[in-house]
Amino acid sequence: MTTFGDRSVSRRDVLRYGAVGVAAIAAGGVPGVSSAARKTLRRSSVTRGGTLNFARSIAPTTLDPANTIIAGDIYTLDKIFEPLYITSPAGKLTPWLATGYTVSKDLKTYTFNLRQGVKFSDGKPLTPADVVFSIDRARTDKKGPLSFLDFAITSLEAKGSSQVVAHLSAPWAPFISDISAFCNSIMPANFGGATESAFFQNPIGTGPFTTTGFKPNAASITLMKNPSYWQAGKPYLDAVDFKFVDDDNQRLLQIKGSQVDAIDLVPPSQVSALKSDSSLKVSLWPSWQVDLLVMNEKLPQFADRYVRRAINQAIDRNALVSAASFGTAKPGGSFFPPSLQYYWAGTPTLAYSVSAAKATLAKSKYPNGFSTELLIDGGVQKWQTFAQIIQQQLKAIGINVKLRPLDHASFESAFQKFDYDMFIDYAINDISDPDEMASFELDYHNGGSNSYWSSYNSPPVTSLVHAAQSEFNPAKRAKLYAKIQAAVAQDAPFVPLDYPPYIYATSTKLNGFAVNPGGAYRLENVWLA
Amino acid sequence: MSLTVDLTEPFVPTSGSGFWRRALKSRSLVAGTIIIGLIALAAVLAPVISPYPPDQQDLFHVLGGFSSRHLLGTDELGRDELSRLTYAARTDLKVGFLAIVFPFLFGTFIGTVAGYYGGILDTITMRIVEVVMAFPFYVLVIGLVFIVGTGVRGIYIAFAVADWVVYARAVRSTTLVVRELDYIAAARAGGLSDLRILGRHVLPNTITQGIVYAMSDIVLVIVAVVTLGYLGLGVQPPTADWGAMISSGQDFLTTKWTLSTFPGIAVAVTALGLSLIGDGLSDVLRPS
Amino acid sequence: METALAVEDLTVTVARPSGRFRAVDGISFEVAKGRALGLVGESGSGKSLTLRAIMSLLPAAARMDAGVVRLKGTELPHAVRDVRKALRGRMAMIFQDPLSALDPLQPVGAQIAEVPRRVLGLSKRRSWERAIELLRLVGIPDPARRARAYPHQLSGGMRQRVVIAIALAAEPSVLLCDEPTTALDVTVQAQVLELLEDLRARLELAIVFVSHDLAVVRQLCEDVCVMYTGRIVETGPTPEVLAHPLHPYTLGLLDAIVDLDHPVAAPEPIPGALPDLEQIPGGCSFHPRCFLATEECATAVPPLAEIVNAPPSHRSACIHSDRLRAG
């Protein structure tokens, strides 16, 4: 039996790319991960108390971790519920409600040691039964969009008063990373006796904050300090007020007008202007994010590989990034972001060339182009700019694009119902292992989203994805993912547009704020000066 | 439109002889005509005088300042601001004028007929007018655009439904006055057909009132189109329109304020020109 | 006879887009205590502006450019504010349309009482009693009840009586009347005229009475001035002027009215129309419409002068008046 405290070995690649990202950003004069991390360590002069006012773009619709992949939900519920492992701001897997695990020789049985002294917000202690209940719930809920992450688990059992044993059907390389996903967060067994719907209105978790009377799509939500939190002395804040403002501009105004202490999704165009404001801090965090143009293969024109390739060739990603991201992002190539483990810089992507695109389109069933619609989240400035650029560039090869801007909720529900021709959205790998992104975007049957709702279904690619899941040798895994990336670049189910950082603006009063590459930020270390 | 401008007292316009003489003497009419004439000329000649196509992007030169290549700079997609402004004049003037054609014709007709015949026809018409007017203008227009779809077509339909009532109401009250004039009474007594009286004697009087109101109405239509553009319900990109330009330029208010200010000024100047024409016309047509 | 009001060389100009134009052009007249002077002319002849200039109630576009107004020999100041103060309790005015002359939102009693209360400084109760007295004075039956009525609830004649009561409230010695009967029915007209005559006699008022109606002027006024394009073209004792007009314009006015007592001919309108302010002809401004006009008429403005063979008080501004006298 081999014991792993932390699989930091395999994190090296991430750190390297992360460092590249940080270096690039630091060159632009923006505080990056390292300085923020240093600040967190300097704890001597922490101010306690106060309410953090945080304006976010998307209101949560549910607090159920197992039934969402929407940022508005995730970044709210992860303050209330916690998993056994988490991803640190540096992108490292960090033991959280578990202190470590052992794994059997056949790599099919994992035994987790639970952290002692962890209590739920109702004061009851965390037990192995709670862990078994929560992960069983997440993995068996077929409607859960991320239940595929727990695909390998065959059963879970409580062992003694502080251990949980997981049995896998086969060796599963991303396992601990999967366990760190928010969907595997821990809640009291049987919802502490409440009904499921009542529980998620008044949730009980081990996280630093709690809330009561949750309503979906509210204009704001208040999280209160969890007095029983297991990290002594934390959280520093008394409360967090999340305000949901879907309009980019209004959010900017609120931070400029000091009405809030932090905002998310700062438009790249505003970064330089905000930097000149001495009462504000703009921070760019390296991400496992790629912005994608997704094409609906249920429609005959996008089922045509030539059309998809032509579109990939027609979109000038260098120009797009130059115009729309103001130096904050890198142009898209592979569907894996460069910071993600196993990204292959040598991926043979389709280069921008209008004449090549025309030639490709000529080979398709639509040699003279066609008219189509591009669905976007209309509240986000960046998508509007992207959409107008794409509209213009596709016009050059005879594809006439009509824009269809919707508000965030309608946008999400439209593409999830396949009610779209093309749409632009971001894809984030929430956890440290790239399998999530590979499965989610490529595994039509088991990836939880019919290949990001594109309906792309390539059996050879899918089998490569499956092979990578059970491959523990990093070098061999890297090769598998390189093959996947090459195949996807040629099949062109998406256009990877760019790799942006997460951009936040915070007041200078705010300390200890850090975002991990999966886009999650924890607030127990945050304090207001 | 449910904004009510100076329409409380109906007036009987005078037309015919001396109109042009008085028109030329009206300073506001002449000034307004020159302003709108110039804007319309720029709009019509947009393809000739614009240095660039309005949607030609130069993604490596976005948010450019004033230069000899781009007199008014470039926008967030590197498009030439001057070209977009002139093309936007084309869009907005066209939409503004076309959107009021139906309300103007239909409202004037209905108002004249209801006022002339009176009775049950008048009562029913006025009740319908009141019902339509009960819906706040923007609520009605936004709702209608939502139902029939965004874009120019939605704007036309929405204005057709919402805007005719103002013309109908104003023209009706004028008709009530005109109807009582001696020469109309004489014409009726003389056995002229209603159709002939309406066509030859009443309409020529009421239609001028409609025209005067139409001038300020075009302003309100353009403002409404601009507002719909702000809400994302108006003219759809990449078509240049002042409203969309104002609202997308709003994102760069602190870094490049000209992007939303120039189209704003364009709207204001157009409004000024049309209002001057409206004021001037009502002075000229209103007997002193 | 004591002169109550004297006006000398009064000139009023009006602003038009193309410049300032003389609407009242250097007119002079006087009225004695207890007497009435009629000011007659077509609308647009400047007669109403004359009254408003005296009261300093000119509209914004008009301005009094020259002239002196004397009340019982004292010259009125020029600043509008000072004039109003100086006029208090000495001169008052009544208007053509009694409905629009009254504040629609106040009971008539309150509108009358406002004068003793605010101008004379009487107590609230005393002012109200005074208002009722005044209503009784102008012949309104049941004045205590009517005092509480709003203007729209009264008949036209009643309203004009109220307007007169307001004018009399401050006990003026001069009363300016701007076509006070024009908007009224014929029978009511007669009653109002009777009232004015009666008040004049009782209160020894000096009255300036503006009208376009010669018949009304004949009934009330001892003297008359005929105005055309801002000038007095003929003046004299009313019976004398009406019987022997010495200006072709006066003659035209007389011809234009139907004489109910002697219906001999159809009324004969003066050819042409009163010229617009901006296009007043040079010389005698009436010459383009005048059947007596000669070339000479177009060269110089004829002065208002005594006429041979006519009483000295009867003066005319026509160089051909002798031909009227003869004819």
Added chain:
Amino acid sequence: MLRYAARRLAAAVVVILGVTCVTFLLLHVEPGDPARAILGEHATPQAIQALRRQWGLDASLGSQFTRFIGDLARGNLGRSFVDQTSTSSLIAARIGQTAALVAIAAVFAVLITVPLASAAAIRKDRLADHVVRALSVVGLGLPAFWFGIVMIEVFSLQLGLFPVGGWGSSFESHLRGLILPGLTAALAIVPVLIRSLRVGIVEVLEAEFVATLRSKGLGELRVLMHVMRNALIPTLTLLGVNIAYLIGSTVIVERVFDLNGIGSLLLTGISQRDFPVVQAVTFVLAIGVVLVNLATDLLVAWLDPRIRLG
């Protein structure tokens, strides 16, 4: 007065009936239908049919109308497709903000209009008049949201006097938070009000009774009091007539200032294609307009003896 009020009330009832019919039809004139709009273009006919049945859209128009009226009578404005709660509760939770905004905007509109219009009327054809008229013409051409953006930039960001948006949590913060939005909404109708009221005051000033007041020997201040009282009536009437436009503008103003009134509920409903919400908000706003019009008419009647006693 009673007879006038009764007549006016009867007319309002007729208009409300009309408003009800129009609101009902709003859901039914849609090309295609709401079920398709919700489910999207690629939905199966079976799914659409099921949803239509669920919402009762498959019944005849007549029976749907009967049910709609019946529901209305019980205060039931329908259920939100998205939130699955009653639209009346959604509206009830937000109508306060909108009502407060409209009220403050109306007050601002009067506070801005009356002095400017009076100044222009009193100094007619002089510099002040020309300036006010020119401003109102330019103002007519500037969209409300533009005013809002500029005011946020100046008063909130540069001067820091007011919040950039939001409703706040205390009465004082509500009030502070409503000042800029109220001003913005007011400015949307002020140009029109100024133009009309200026004409109204000029008419009052040129009215003979003002000459009477002056010839009575009253001081200018006293005269002005009479004039103002008389000008109040057209001002109120105008405000009543334009209140619909004002209420409509608050929809946009709420968006600019991030207020959560029923205007933003309407916009959310529209972007989420939540028909019952759109329908209910439209209905409530239209009824609001009818009631405000009725109230101003009755107030004017009470102030004006010509109507009160006529």
